[in-house]
Amino acid sequence: MVIKRRFNHVFDFSTIPKAPRSTRRKLLSSKNDGVDDIRTTAFDLLASLAGKLLEESESSSTSSTNAFVKGKGNNVKQEDVEDDDVKPCESELASKSPPSDITSETPLEQTRVSDCERGLGLKPCGNKKEDCDDITEETCVDIEKREVKTPPGTDGVLNQSKLVCRDDDDENYCKYYRFSDRCRRFNRPLTRVGHRRMMTKYGRAVPRDTRTGYYHVLFDASFVASALFLNSTCGYMCLDGCLLYRKRKLCNGYNPWRHETVHRKRRLSDGGLSSESVTNSPQKGESVKFSIKSFRIPELFIEVPDTATVGSLKRTVMEAVAALLGDGIRIGVLVQGKKVRDDSNTLSQTGLSCRENLSNLGFTLEPGHIPLCSESPVISTPTDCTNLSERSLDSRIPFHLQDADHVISSKNCVENNQELVPYQSDISADEPSSDSRALVPVSSLEPDALAIVPLNEKSKRTEVSQRRTRRPFSVAEVEALVAAVEELGTGRWRDVKLRSFDDASHRTYVDLKDKWKTLVHTASISPQQRRGEPVPQELLDRVLAAHRCWSQHQLKQNGKLQAAATMVGSSM
């Protein structure tokens, strides 16, 4: 499938694999009692989340104190401390470690397995890496049902829980799941629980990050978007919570368009938000008038830590949506189902005029940040265009237009009261499509005639380069960091991460290193100069002590090396 492959390359989708479509379907269609229960509860959860999202009040003050609840225990295994040379500075540092080889993990694992098998009848995956790499939802939905805990005083911290929402063919369901780390790739003895992440995604797949070996848990971003945008419109645009189905196979006489029609009609009758109408009123003169009442965002990949507050989730989704609509998306134009690739032609030359049936007109949503390969009247080859697109797409874009085959079709809006229909299907997916060059930037269209996606300044302003939201370290985190550094030293940030921040997916080892850097700085300045949440002096003292200790340690190491080198040099 050309588009998918293209984006696989561009966005490195290898880290977010999807199960084969066939296996996805199997899972989704497996309806036993357990699943039904889950769905029921899940929908409630989704609804409650939506309610939270809709709350105007935002108290984003929740700290991430819980981020390392599990990692707090010093259950590092002793063999991970490598040798005498890297022992902690016992002379200076009091030992604060409980027995070191406690693995609190075992009971959890058992719980997970049993839940998995009993509740869902699903097989857990093995521990081997190759198992993990091929995990599908079917074979490794190795999950632990878990209560949603919202600590009092917070605005819904999604702590250590995973929200799974799907917009299935038949119903919405979601559920907080907790995914086991059984498939983690780490083979170090001290690793326990992987990065806890919550992945919001539009769509149904539950991909797994092969890099970390962790599950990314999904919920329907369009739902969130719909919650956020529920009562707001942006020009003609509004978002709804329905799912666009796409990439239906055309083989076996399967007609994706028809299916889409039926499906969406049912959805609309279910009371889903929908477009009401799209006007299509050809009149005298040369103007082409139409409106697009609504469309759906094709796909959003948003990663937020599970310690994020609902408020921050809200902002994140908002920013991603704004960025998507502002800069991250471009519009393709279809006439009679064919992409129009020459931007220089007038609409009437293209066959669009008041006299023509505008049902021929359609639009596609395509990833933005693509050089305007069709800007030149010279027709470029499909390969050229594709390559250009690949080169220029920013892999850091936090959302992914996985499939650029979503179409805003005025035809369907008019005739079927639908605003979106699938355009491209798997039938052409395996070969580079000649249509791939038909990337038509909206800016090059007649601005007056086709101002279909009003962009507000906010959207434009939103940078696509998503700097991570600042997350000040809590005192508890500092405590954990200090303890880890005391034990492991200042040069083993990965181990520090694994030891004490394994659960805090938003804390990378670089973050920890940076925090240590600032801690050392903070400790060495006067209290009056310090800012932010005050760190207890006791901790700062430990920071300085550990810093001195390990610096000295490093000096000794270097001295030894020097001496050894000298010895070798002089003996030759």
Next chain:
DNA sequence: TTTAGGG
């Protein structure tokens, strides 16, 4: 991929 260090 991890470390180290500047921005």
Next chain:
DNA sequence: CCCTAAA
């Protein structure tokens, strides 16, 4: 927090 050279 970001970026990136270097390992």
